[in-house]
Amino acid sequence: MATIAPQRRWQAHCPNCGGPVEFASPASASTVCSYCRSTLLREGDQLRRIGQSAELFQDFSPLQLGAAGRFAGTGFVVVGRLQMAYADGGWNEWHVLFDASASEAPRSGWLSEDNGQFVMSFEAPLQERAPAVESLTVGGLQMLAGTAWQVASKVNATLAAAEGELPHPPRMDSSFWVADLRSTQGEVATLDYSDPAQPTWSVGRSVKLADLAMTGLRQDSTASVASRTLPCPNCGASLEPRLDSTQSIVCHQCKSVVDISKGAGADLSAFQQNNGGEPQIPLGTTGSLALNGGTPKPWQVVGYMERVDLPESAEDEQTFWREYLLFNQTEGFAFLVDTEEGWSIVRPITGAPSKTGKDTVTYQDKPFKRRWSYSAKVTWVLGEFYWRVRREERALVRDYEWRNGARLELLSAEQTGQEITWSHGRAVDAAEVQRAFSLSPDQMPALKRDVTSSSGSTGMLVKIVVGLLLLALLFAFLRACSRDDCEDYKDTYGASSAEYQQCKRNARSGVIYSGSGGGSYGGYSSGGGGHK
Numbered sequence: 001m002a003t004i005a006p007q008r009r010w011q012a013h014c015p016n017c018g019g020p021v022e023f024a025s026p027a028s029a030s031t032v033c034s035y036c037r038s039t040l041l042r043e044g045d046q047l048r049r050i051g052q053s054a055e056l057f058q059d060f061s062p063l064q065l066g067a068a069g070r071f072a073g074t075g076f077v078v079v080g081r082l083q084m085a086y087a088d089g090g091w092n093e094w095h096v097l098f099d100a101s102a103s104e105a106p107r108s109g110w111l112s113e114d115n116g117q118f119v120m121s122f123e124a125p126l127q128e129r130a131p132a133v134e135s136l137t138v139g140g141l142q143m144l145a146g147t148a149w150q151v152a153s154k155v156n157a158t159l160a161a162a163e164g165e166l167p168h169p170p171r172m173d174s175s176f177w178v179a180d181l182r183s184t185q186g187e188v189a190t191l192d193y194s195d196p197a198q199p200t201w202s203v204g205r206s207v208k209l210a211d212l213a214m215t216g217l218r219q220d221s222t223a224s225v226a227s228r229t230l231p232c233p234n235c236g237a238s239l240e241p242r243l244d245s246t247q248s249i250v251c252h253q254c255k256s257v258v259d260i261s262k263g264a265g266a267d268l269s270a271f272q273q274n275n276g277g278e279p280q281i282p283l284g285t286t287g288s289l290a291l292n293g294g295t296p297k298p299w300q301v302v303g304y305m306e307r308v309d310l311p312e313s314a315e316d317e318q319t320f321w322r323e324y325l326l327f328n329q330t331e332g333f334a335f336l337v338d339t340e341e342g343w344s345i346v347r348p349i350t351g352a353p354s355k356t357g358k359d360t361v362t363y364q365d366k367p368f369k370r371r372w373s374y375s376a377k378v379t380w381v382l383g384e385f386y387w388r389v390r391r392e393e394r395a396l397v398r399d400y401e402w403r404n405g406a407r408l409e410l411l412s413a414e415q416t417g418q419e420i421t422w423s424h425g426r427a428v429d430a431a432e433v434q435r436a437f438s439l440s441p442d443q444m445p446a447l448k449r450d451v452t453s454s455s456g457s458t459g460m461l462v463k464i465v466v467g468l469l470l471l472a473l474l475f476a477f478l479r480a481c482s483r484d485d486c487e488d489y490k491d492t493y494g495a496s497s498a499e500y501q502q503c504k505r506n507a508r509s510g511v512i513y514s515g516s517g518g519g520s521y522g523g524y525s526s527g528g529g530g531h532k
Helices: 221-227 430-436 458-480 487-493 498-508
Strands: 010-013 020-023 030-032 038-043 046-052 068-071 074-086 089-098 108-114 117-123 141-144 147-166 176-182 187-192 200-207 248-250 257-259 269-271 286-289 297-309 320-328 332-339 342-348 354-357 360-363 366-385 394-404 407-416 419-428
Touching (some): 074 108, 089 147, 147 187, 286 430, 342 430
Antiparallel strands (some): 038 046, 068 074, 108 117, 117 200, 257 269, 354 360, 360 366, 394 407
16 A cells, blocks of 8 residues: 655745735635635645635634644644534634644545534435435435434535635535434534535544544633623613533523524514513533433533423413523533423433334333423523523423333424424432522522422332322412412513413412423524534
């Protein structure tokens, strides 16, 4: 086998402005001049200007050109970026170049943003013809490269801006479809239709920046994010995002939801909210929790939302629940969910479960049975979010569960528009939540509810029956004393909570509200599913 010559840099001058242009890889087909932003195509030893890239907007990503790391034992450096945009937000695709060796040709890949996390993927030849984008159905199955994939998202995107070296000439002049697919092996694949005649196929897996041993990240990224201030477009108050991945932030003064996905200096859009409640675990609180029985890690509450299901008829009862967005610097994001049935902690998964029956899916070799299917919407948010929060954001939700004795694992699928996201986690004992965040029952009356009360053991069933009888006697006593029928909701959730307000409205109409136990275990509306 012939040895491959060591990789060498190639330099030239921009044909538009004369500025120096350098290629780190002979495999790079184009670059963007850092001086005049001309898009340059490499043709042998010559550069030809083929267009102009827009200015990159400052999104405070921790990555930047020149950052380096290691993946699968091989070093790499970030040499280029595509800044993508679509109707509901945007995301970055970072072009990375791996170290060349005496026996291997230079290899490049993509480090892409995915639901507040990252995916390392590589382009690969697709032996069969790529499917027409019209034939892809979100949530449906697609056989490609010998694997069954679930179509997770299909968005019409545009290339907003580019910088550095790229493996293909960027198409800046039109929109195109990007489809994300996920497998039961935890893989994520992308079909990029920027060239309709030959769509680009890439496959990868979820990675953590900490595991990549990254160096040369944006200097003081956390400090620069914490120190930037943006004016609220509604009241003028200063907004101070704390996370580099934040795309929506709620004004602390007027509670408007502000879209900052286009970064500092952009025109900010916002919408005002109706009244909601305050989180029972305050924003900024840090607690130590294990996601799936692993080592507990510190999680900080950075966002809070209240949600409600949408009954199919006026006679059906509504269910309210709360979701806390948690952040860990190395683990990314997770959700602590508080429903009428108790607590759970879940996070988005890279792959997808396999369907094994009409109401059963298999994930990690465990059969999850479907329990609920419903529509839901967001009614109130506070804090910061890594996706663009929309007014009354709605989703179609399917909740599944798997039991093994006292252990209860949860799986949830949410579809918003042309995107579907799966999340997985476990039920959490109320006492664990209390210990994790150092809360007292006086601080958080909802801790009195325990998710394990829904287990099927005989002893627990007796407790449920006794508890229901006691509740019935208590209810009768309260009625006899002419006490406010909604007082329990006020004591548990607060006077401004959705439960208490709904109860008061129903009481005025002559109907006493009683909460349903059909809450979402892992529901959230991230708008995720694709690289965004």
